[in-house]
Amino acid sequence: MNKFDRRSSSADIQTLPDDLAEELSRLPSEVISVDDAPSIAPPVPLSQDEVRTIVISLMLTMFLAALDQTIVATALPTIGRQFQDVSNLSWVITAYLLASTAVAPVFGTLSDIYGRRAMIIISLSLFVAGSVLCAIAPSMPMLILARGLQGLGGGGIMPVVQTVISDVVSPRERGQYQAYFSSVWMVGGILGPVIGGVFAEHLHWSMIFWINLPLTAAALALLLPKMKKIPVFHRKRKVDWLGGVLLMASAVVFMLVLTWGGTRYPWLSPTVLAMVGGAVALAVSFVWHARRADEPFLPLPLLGGSVVPFGLMAGGCALGAITGLTVQLPLYYESVYHLSASEAGLALIPLAAVSTIGAAVAGRTMARAKHYKRVAIVGTSWAALCGLGLTLATLPLWGLLTLMAAFALGLGTTFPVCVVSVQNSVARPQVGTITGALNFFRSLMSSFTVAAFAAILLIALGADIPLGEHHAAGSVAIPADDMRHAFRYVFGAATALMTTAALCLISMEERPLAGPSAKQPVEMAE
Known part of the structure; x- marks a missing residue:
């Protein structure tokens, strides 16, 4: 017998055990089609034209959200006269916020x-539905409810837009695009009162809501065809609805405290104290639940580390400072420099417009510099020095506006650095979560700062004045020297906020940004 016969002999053939052979016989033998299986090939990158189209549609979407935060203000007197209800007018704005x-x-x-x-x-569907209901509202309560529905959609626009930008633009290039969106937000905020006043005076106040329909349709027509090509990073999982409800409830109660405290109710009244206790209880319940949930709505470890908490605080301080000053400065201009209401509004433009220049400078620096956070450290430190000058010096109007513009230039560098750094510090499937948390914290910080600046003025003036409202009549009775002295504390508080922002940026870890190297010119969507 040769060696080949020996190897093929039946004695050397090994058979499978009966139980294993029986199990294998039950396996399906048909061929499974893989035609519908997802492609394993990498997705085709977006072209520059496609990125440009997406960015333009997102800018239009962002413009809607910015416009509706201010467009209602100048139409409020007309709305109040039509519904014969002036006492609840503030809720038209409060419900949205x-x-x-x-x-x-x-x-x-x-x-x-x-x-x-x-x-x-x-988010856009809720926004449009709320806009239609606002336009056809038959009464003030219905208008307030519709504004709340509109706010549900408007509140989703900002975090989703910033998240989409993170999906289509690399972190190194992203700062430049964030500067674009800062400009759109500024333009929408400035044009809002002008457009609202024109519509209310020459057309009908409902036009401030009807205008949202064609703008939303245009944004969706540009955006939706390109959304299929945007890289997918989301991960479906169970939604922690209880955690979301607890977080929203605590935020609403806290915002009501800041809205009503010192105006409708004294700060130490039983109502305000009870609301503070309720907000704290809801917040503690949310933290307790988040620590025990398998997949919490907002994972608490996501808010830790060496980047996120410092980025959240720095961005919140910067936005709080500019928001608080924007709300309170018209009273200062009218009392000290005897400007009219419209002139006081125009005097706010340097603060809003120049901050976008600072954001643009920071965005371009991030696209080219290795140590990108230095521009924000220098900017916030410069803003703190300018704030100190505003606190200590007595200036003519042109000097005040010049120093305010310098303050805004440094302050604006904070926004792109904080947003991109925070997004860059988390995994791709968590960018939306951290972006929503960033906007949430900044909104709370803005509301807190507005209330704090108003409280500082009240304490310094020692009088009950209508701060942050239509206060032209009240401002006449306030002596210019008293107002100038009281505002030193407001400017001092803004300086403290910018100093805190600078310290947070110094402490924040600077992680490398992915994207084109500094030697490669970055083509931007003009």
């Missing part, structure tokens, strides 16, 4: 679960 602040983290988290396309459609 409460709803938009509360849902910011919700839309951010849900975009990480269900995708950006679904959330941008839902």
